[in-house]
Every structure is written in C-alpha cells, then in structure tokens.
Amino acid sequence: MGNLSRRHMIRTGLAAGAFLTATRCAAPKGTPNNPATGPEVNANKAKDVTLRLIGTGVSQINEIRDKAQKDLGFKIEMRALSTEENNQIAITQPGQYDIFDGEYFSLPLVIPSGNLQAIDIKRVKNYDKIVSFFTNGSFKGMPVEKSQGTAPFKVQYLKGSDSKEFSPTPTEYATMIPFQYNADTLGYRPDLVGRKIESWGELFNPQFKGKTSILDIPQIGIMDAAMVAESLGLMKFGDKGNMTRAEIDKITGILKQQKAKGQFRAFWKTFDESVNLMSSGEVVLQSMWSPAVTAVQAKGIKCIYAPLKEGYRGWGGGIGLSKNLQGMQLDAAYEYMNWMLEGWVGAFLGRQGYYSAAPETARKYMSPEEWAYWYEGKSAAKDMVDPFGKTLAKAGAKRDGGSFETRFGNIVCWNSTMKENTYLVQKWNEFIAS
Numbered sequence: 001m002g003n004l005s006r007r008h009m010i011r012t013g014l015a016a017g018a019f020l021t022a023t024r025c026a027a028p029k030g031t032p033n034n035p036a037t038g039p040e041v042n043a044n045k046a047k048d049v050t051l052r053l054i055g056t057g058v059s060q061i062n063e064i065r066d067k068a069q070k071d072l073g074f075k076i077e078m079r080a081l082s083t084e085e086n087n088q089i090a091i092t093q094p095g096q097y098d099i100f101d102g103e104y105f106s107l108p109l110v111i112p113s114g115n116l117q118a119i120d121i122k123r124v125k126n127y128d129k130i131v132s133f134f135t136n137g138s139f140k141g142m143p144v145e146k147s148q149g150t151a152p153f154k155v156q157y158l159k160g161s162d163s164k165e166f167s168p169t170p171t172e173y174a175t176m177i178p179f180q181y182n183a184d185t186l187g188y189r190p191d192l193v194g195r196k197i198e199s200w201g202e203l204f205n206p207q208f209k210g211k212t213s214i215l216d217i218p219q220i221g222i223m224d225a226a227m228v229a230e231s232l233g234l235m236k237f238g239d240k241g242n243m244t245r246a247e248i249d250k251i252t253g254i255l256k257q258q259k260a261k262g263q264f265r266a267f268w269k270t271f272d273e274s275v276n277l278m279s280s281g282e283v284v285l286q287s288m289w290s291p292a293v294t295a296v297q298a299k300g301i302k303c304i305y306a307p308l309k310e311g312y313r314g315w316g317g318g319i320g321l322s323k324n325l326q327g328m329q330l331d332a333a334y335e336y337m338n339w340m341l342e343g344w345v346g347a348f349l350g351r352q353g354y355y356s357a358a359p360e361t362a363r364k365y366m367s368p369e370e371w372a373y374w375y376e377g378k379s380a381a382k383d384m385v386d387p388f389g390k391t392l393a394k395a396g397a398k399r400d401g402g403s404f405e406t407r408f409g410n411i412v413c414w415n416s417t418m419k420e421n422t423y424l425v426q427k428w429n430e431f432i433a434s
Contacts, residue, residue, distance in 0.1 A: 049074035049332045054081060054089055055101025057271045058291055059180065059317065063387065064348060068339055074332050082269045083217050090115060099333055100176075100320040104152040105219055105415035107175050111155070111164055116320040118161045118173035123334050126341040127177075129358040134178045134316065136170065139408055149223065149241025149414035152178060152316040176318030178357035179340045180349050183312035183407040186224075187274075187288030190302050192281060197306045200224070201231035202285060209263055213277055213286035214255075216267035218428035220415050223313050224287045225251055227413070231310050241416035245423055252427040256434045267432060271295075278303060290353030293400075298390035305353070307401035311412035318357070350374050351387045355404060377403030 053060065053076060060080040068076055079097075081089070087109055090100045094115040102110065110116060121127050133139040137153035155175055157167040166175070188197045193208070203212050203224075215221050226240040235250055237243060243251070258264065265283050268274045274292045277283040279299050288305065296303040319340065325333050339345070346356025347365030353374070356362035363371055372378040377399055384393040393399075401407045418424055 047073060049328055051076050051098045051329070051332055051336060052096070053078045053099045053101055053319075054086055054097040055079070055319075056081060056083055056086055058289065058352075058354075059101055059349065061387075064345060067344060067348075068336060072332070072335055072339055074335075076336070083220075084269070094322060094324060098322050098325055098329060099336065100322065102176070102317065102320065103415060104155055104176065104178075104316045104318065105150040105417050107155040107166075108150065108417040109421070110320075111158075111166070111175060114164055115323050116175065117323045117325065118158045118163065119175070119177060119321060119337075120161075121172050121174055123338075124174075124177055124341070125338045126358045126361055129341070129360055130178060131355075131357060131359065133408070134357065140405065147314065147411050147414055148237075148239050149314075149416035151314075151414045152181070152318075176320040177337050177341065178316050178318040179345060180354040180357065181314070181316035182290050182354050183314050183401070183411055184287075184289060185308050185312055185401070186285060186306050187278060187293045187296075188285040188304055188306060189278060189281065190304055192284040197285065197304070198309055199231050200227040200308050200310050203228045203287075204232060204258055204263060206261075206263075208285050209261070211265050211282070211284045212263055213266050213268055213274070213283045214264065215274070215287040216269045216432060218425045219417055219421070220313075220315075221267075221287070222248070222251065222424060222428060223413055223415065225255055227310060227313065229254055240413045242418045243420060243424070245420055248420060248424050248427050252431045255431045259431065259434055291349075294352050294386050294392045297392040298386050298388070305400040307407075307410075311410045312401075312407060313413050313415065314408070314411035315415040316357075348387045351385065353399075355408075359404070373397075373399055375404045377401075377406060 051074065055078070057080040060078040065076045065078050083103065086102055087106045089096055090102060090110045091113045100110070100116060134152045134156055137151070155166050157171045158173040158175055159165045159167045159171065161173055186197065186200065186203060202208070203214065214224055223240055226237055229235050229251055230237065234254055237247055266277055268277060271289060271292055274286065274288055275295045278286065278288070279296050279301055290305060293303050293305045319337060321333050341358045341361060343361035343364045346358060346362025350356060350362055350366060351370065359375065369381040370384065373380045373384055373393070380393050380395050380397050382395050383391050386392050
C-alpha cells in the first residue's frame, strides 16, 4: 500500500486491489457464490434497488461492495464511519441508511431508538450455521455469563416483532445477524520493543513512555484500561463490563495520571490511524484490531498481536435492518444478509484475521492451507496473503494466539455498553482533554 492509508483505499477503491481480490478470492466454478451459479435474484426486480449501508472502515470495503453488486444484481452504497459516528447516525438519522453494520455492544444504545426492525430468523438461510455464542450463549460448553460485558447473545434476540426489549432466551426475532468477530488484544513492534509482550500491564510500563496508545472509543478504551489496571494490581472491578461510578472515577483517574506522565503518544479512533501510528514507529505498543496488525505486516513491518496471559477482550459485529425498509427494498436487504453468510465475505475478512459467523461456509472459499493457518493455529504451509494480495506471513509462521478455539476459549470480557454509559463518556472525555 506504500504510504496510502487503508481508509484512502476504501474511499478510492484502487483498481489493483480489486484485481488482486478478484483473482485471488474468486470462488471456483461450481461453488455456491460463483457469479455463474450465485444466489437467484430476479434481475428485473433488483435493478432499480439501491441499499445504503453505514458501518466502520473495517468492513465497508469496495471489494465487498463490488462482489455483492455482481452477485445480487442491485446497487450498494457504503459509508465508512468511526464507531461513534456510526452509532450516532443509527440512533438519530434513520432516513440516512437502510442497513446498519455495527457492533453488538452498540445495540443497548441503538435498539431503544426504534430505528432497527426485528429480523425474521426464518428468512436467514444459514442461521443454523452461526457459531453458538451468538445463537445460544455458549462456546464449547462454557456459558457467556462467565465473560463480563455485553456478550453478543445477551442482545441477539428481541421479545417480539415490534419489541425494543432484548430477550434473555432465543426467539424468532433477532436484532442483528452477525458476520464477523474477534478476540482483541495489544499489538506491538518486536523490532522496537526488543522482547516478548505477555501482559496487558505493559501498556503502562515506563520503558515505553511516550510510545504507547489506547483507542479513543470510550466503551472500548475503558475496557482495555481496566485490563491493564487489573493486571498491575492497581484496582479490582466487580464487572469490567458494567462499572460503578466509583470504579469509573478511579480508572479514569489512573488514565489521567498516566497521561500526565507522558505515557501515551496518541489516542486513535479509526483503523487507519492505528495502522499509521504503528507502521511509522511513533507507537511501539497499543490497542489494536486484527486487520490493523495484518495491514502493518503487509507493509513488510513486523507486528505481533500479543496473546496475553490475562486473556482477550471479545467483540462481535453484524448487520441490522432499518425500520424504514419494506417491500422490494426489504427483500433485497434479506438477500444481502444471506449473501453475507454464504461464505465469500467470511473468507475475505478471514484473510485479515477476523472470524466468520458461519465458519463452515467460509471454509469453502479458503484453501486448506489458509484454513489451517487462520482457524486451526497451524504453521503456514505456504505464504499467507491478505485480501488485497499482500504477503503478511511467510511459510512456517503461526498465527498469534493460536487456534480459533484457543483464542475464544480465553475471552474474559466483551465490548460493552454500561448502565453508567453517559457518566463514562463524560469522564472519558475529561481524560482525553486533560
């Protein structure tokens, strides 16, 4: 990518990226999503449809849009926003979008607005193939209640077709349909750090003074800060995903102290900001998302997504339907939703380090070597490339953190919207402004 940020790539849709994606990621003939045998869509009905999507830059990608338009026959417009902007538009401007691509932790903010309509699960073709921690609240026999925060299952279902209330048990009505998720941790530059990073507490290590960063999204940044504080024994939380005012006061006070000491180089809100900070060397250790790590690696720069002894912070993303959708537009939105679970998207995002909500469908579009590397934690049998054709791992390398089961079996908290969310945002902003 050279010095181009990924956000610039998303906006401009580089022809070279599209070509590489088409040649590397295209499904073989005879697979369900090959254009010759793709989803059946009434072309006459679909040609006049345009669906407007809002979401963050990690999934509002031109190559995904172009593939969907080719397979489904209708137009798709995407807007790449920060998490804060995305939630704000979802809540306050329902006329500006048809599909909301957001995170599950945002749903306690978005659902009460009434701007998303209930999803009829019977119309979702691969719902039965979605991983269990979304659909029934468990993973390998471990209930989500053991993880703090807004685990996706807690906000997956609505009580009825017109309800704004979450159901604690499965119903026929979903808030969103998941398509990607991950176990997040800290990223670091081994060439600049000089040793292995194994604890969240390293983010406050004076050794890295002026060269660390934490993400400036209050609901997520506070969780990372809590992981750091607990690991250092600075404080203990009853529930990191639902802090009391006293806990919020204490952790933001600790953050202010660290900032006053000059510990942080910067605070980032968007994917491309984190990539630029790490690839430039301005930051050597920071909160990161998996695709940001792979984007740095694709530049030929060593970057490790650290498996930390205290565990991971989990998150899930999905798509919801605007309350304004009806008729032909609504039918098209369900077609798009089913296409998202069909497998091609899961494989595309998988090459950045994300996991598919329906892994067995994504597997059809991944080579055996890719599946073994990304999902099974095995050594790469050949060079691994990202969705845009850039080599990010040489043959013999292993994915940081190991297999899918190992990583997700070690999630200790999920991105969360707390009961004291308003107070949290206020105190977080005070920290950033301090």
